[in-house]
Amino acid sequence: SSIKKKIMARGGVAVAKSLHEQHDQSNILWRISISPMDIFKNSKVCDNQILDVLVILKDLRIVALSRFSKTMLSSYHIKITLLWCIEESSILSRQQLLDLTLEKLSSSYEQMFLPDYFDDTCNLIGHVKKEIATEIYTSIKSVRKNIHYWLTECQLKQAALRLSFSEKISRFSLLGTYFLRLVLVLTKTYPSIIKYILWKFWIRQLEQHGWQ
Secondary structure (H helix, E strand, O other): OHHHHHHHHOOEEEEEOOEOOEHHHHHOOEEEEEOHHHHOOOOOOOHHHHHHHHHHHHHHHHHOOOOOOOOOOOHHHHHHHHHHHHHHOOOOOHHHHHHHHHHHHHHHHHHOOOEOOOOOOOEOOOOOOHHHHHHHHHHHHHHHHOHHHHHHHHHHHHHHHHHHHHHHHOOOOHHHHHHHHHHHHHHHHOHHHHHHHHHHHHHHHHHHOOOO
C-alpha cells in the first residue's frame, strides 16, 4: 500500500500487465505507467524540453541499441533514468539533460543497478547477466561519445519514414486531406501532446519495418 501511495503521489499509476501467452497472470503482475505530461509538469526543466529528450533517447534505443531486447534495455529503463536525472540535477539545457541521462544509464549498467523511481530498493536490471550489462554499458558509452553521428542516423531514419508516409498521403482521398489539415491545426494548438502522439506512431512504424 505504501508503494501505491508513492506511485500516485508522483503522478504514476499501477496497471495490470498482460504477458504474451500468460494472460491469466495479469491479476498478479503489475507495472508502473508514467505519463510524461503529468510527472514532468512540476520539473525545473521545460516540459517540451524533457519530452524532446525523451523522444531522442527512445529513438537512440531503436536506431543505435536495437540489438538489445526490451527485457535488457527498454524504454521504461530510459524513462526511469531520465526521471532520476531531473530529480537529482539543477536546471539543465536539452543537451545537458540528454548527456547526463546517457551517462547515468551507462553507469547503471556498469554497476548493474538501476533503482526504480518509486522504490529505490528495487533493481530494475537485476536480472541482466553481467556480460550483457557490460555490453550495454559499452554501447551506451559509445553512443554518448559519438552522439552527433547517432542523432544524424535518427534523422535519416525519420526522413526515410516521412518519405514513405508522404507517398501514402498522396494516395489519400479528400477526407484524408481534411484530416491532415486538422492534425496540423492541432499541432500548432497542442504541440506537446501531438508531438507525443506522432512519436508513438513513429515508434510503431519503425517496429513494423523491422526495428526492434
